[in-house]
Amino acid sequence: MEISRIAVPIGVIGIIYESRPNVTADAGGLCLKSGNAAILRGGSDGIETSKAIIACLQAGLNDAGLSPDAVQMVATPDRAAVGEMLQGLNGTIDLIVPRGGKNLVARVQAEARVPVFSHLEGICHVYIDRQADLAMAKAIVLNAKMRRTGVCGSAETVLIDQAIADTALKPIIRTLIDAGCEVRGDAATQHADKAVKPATEGDWSTEYLDAIISIRVVGGIDEAIAHIAKYGSQHTDSIITDNAATAEKFLSEVDSAIVLHNASTQFADGGEFGFGAEIGIATGKLHARGPVGVDQLTTFKYQIRGTGQTRP
Numbered sequence: 170m171e172i173s174r175i176a177v178p179i180g181v182i183g184i185i186y187e188s189r190p191n192v193t194a195d196a197g198g199l200c201l202k203s204g205n206a207a208i209l210r211g212g213s214d215g216i217e218t219s220k221a222i223i224a225c226l227q228a229g230l231n232d233a234g235l236s237p238d239a240v241q242m243v244a245t246p247d248r249a250a251v252g253e254m255l256q257g258l259n260g261t262i263d264l265i266v267p268r269g270g271k272n273l274v275a276r277v278q279a280e281a282r283v284p285v286f287s288h289l290e291g292i293c294h295v296y297i298d299r300q301a302d303l304a305m306a307k308a309i310v311l312n313a314k315m316r317r318t319g320v321c322g323s324a325e326t327v328l329i330d331q332a333i334a335d336t337a338l339k340p341i342i343r344t345l346i347d348a349g350c351e352v353r354g355d356a357a358t359q360h361a362d363k364a365v366k367p368a369t370e371g372d373w374s375t376e377y378l379d380a381i382i383s384i385r386v387v388g389g390i391d392e393a394i395a396h397i398a399k400y401g402s403q404h405t406d407s408i409i410t411d412n413a414a415t416a417e418k419f420l421s422e423v424d425s426a427i428v429l430h431n432a433s434t435q436f437a438d439g440g441e442f443g444f445g446a447e448i449g450i451a452t453g454k455l456h457a458r459g460p461v462g463v464d465q466l467t468t469f470k471y472q473i474r475g476t477g478q479t480r481p
Contacts, residue, residue: 171474176467178204180263184448185277187269188214193222197240201230201446203466206239208262210254212269213246220244251276257283266448266461271376273319277320282475286461288426288452290376291321292402293434296393296419297341299332305431306337306409307344312433313407315348319378321450322405322437323428326373327384328393334361334386342384350380357386373400390415394422401425403452405437426452426459 180203184196193209200207211219219242227237243250245421254262255277265285267277274289295313297306313324329338338361342352346364353368372383373396387393387419397406407429408419416430427437427450439447439460447460457465 170476170478173454173472173474174469176464178471179466179468181206181208181261182256182466183207183262183265183283185254185265185267185269185273186211187273188212189268190215190218190222192268193219193242194226195446196268196448197226197448198225199463199466201226201239205465205466206241208209208241208243208254208258210243210250216244216246255282256281266447271307279412284450284455285456286406286449286453286457286465288321288402288450290402291404291437291450292326292374292376292400293322293324293404293437294326294328294393294397294401294406295324295434296328296387296390296397296406296408297330297333297337298390298393298408298412298415300412301328301330301333301409301416302411303333303337303340307340309407309409309431309433310341311348311430313343313435314350314382316435317381318380318395320435322434323375323378324407324434325375325377325382326396326400327382328387328396329384329455330390330393331386331388333355338362338384338386345382348380350382352382352384354384355386358384376402390418394419397423397425404450405429405434407432407434426450 182200186192195347197207201333211448223242226240230237234344262283265281265283267274274287286400294371295310300304330473342362345352352365353372354365359365403425405427410416420428439462444460450463451457
C-alpha cells in the first residue's frame with residue numbers, strides 16, 4: 170500500500186483589505202497561482218482602481234481558457250458586506266485574510282466564523298546581548314526602526330543587557346535620536362541621555378508605526394525573553410550577540426513567527442525569505458505562520474493506493 174501526501178488548494182479565499190488597490194492584484198494573483206478562487210473586498214477609496222484590476226484579471230483568465238469567476242470582487246463599500254464575508258457567505262468562503270489596520274484585523278479576528286490568516290500587531294523587539302558587537306548593534310537597531318517605520322516588521326522596543334549598559338546604552342540612544350527617532354525609556358535609559366522621554370507601562374505594548382521607540386535595560390537573556398513573552402505580539406524578534414549558545418536559546422525560546430540572530434527585523438517579508446509575493450504575515454499556529462505566500466495558501470491531503478488490503 171502506498172501513502173502519499175499532496176498539496177491541495179484551500180478553496181475559496183476571502184480577502185478583506187482597506188484602500189490599497191495593489192492588494193487586489195497581489196491577492197488575486199497569489200490565490201490563482203495556488204489554485205484557489207478569490208473573493209476580494211477592498212476599501213472605498215480605491216474601489217474604481219480595484220474594479221479595473223479585477224477586470225484585467227478576469228480577462229486574462231478568459232484568454233487562458235479558465236473561468237473568470239475564479240476572481241471576484243464585492244464591489245460595494247457597504248460595511249455589511251464585510252460581515253457577510255466573515256460569516257462565510259453560507260459556506261462559500263474557506264479562509265479569510267485581512268489586510269489593513271488594527272481595527273479591521275481586530276474585527277475580523279473577533280467576528281469571523283471561518284479560519285483566518287492574520288496578525289493583529291507587530292510589536293517587534295531587538296535584544297542587545299552582553300556579547301554583542303556594538304557597531305553591528307547600532308546598525309541593526311537603526312535599520313530595524315528607521316528603514317520603514319510604518320511596516321509590521323519595524324522594531325518598536327530595544328532591550329539592552331545591563332552588563333553592557335554603561336558602554337552601549339548611550340551610543341544606541343544617540344544613533345536613534347540623530348536619525349530623527351524619539352526615544353522613550355526606563356529610568357536607566359533616561360539617566361543615560363537627557364533627551365530620552367519617560368516610558369509608560371503602555372509603551373512596552375505599543376506598535377508605534379512611527380519614528381518612536383522604547384528602550385529598556387534588562388538583567389540578561391532570561392529577562393529579555395520574559396519581557397518579549399509579556400509584551401510582544403509573536404511577530405518578529407531579533408537578538409544581537411556573538412555568543413552562539415545565547416543566540417540558540419533566544420531562537421528556541423522566543424515564541425514568535427520570526428526570530429532572527431544578528432539581523433534586522435525588517436527582513437520579516439515573504440520576498441526576503443525567498444517566498445516571492447506574500448499576502449500577509451500570520452502569527453497564529455495553524456497552519457501557516459510567518460510570511461504567507463503561495464505554499465501557505467495550500468493545505469494537504471493523503472492519497473492511499475492499495476491492492477485490496479483490509480485492516481484486521
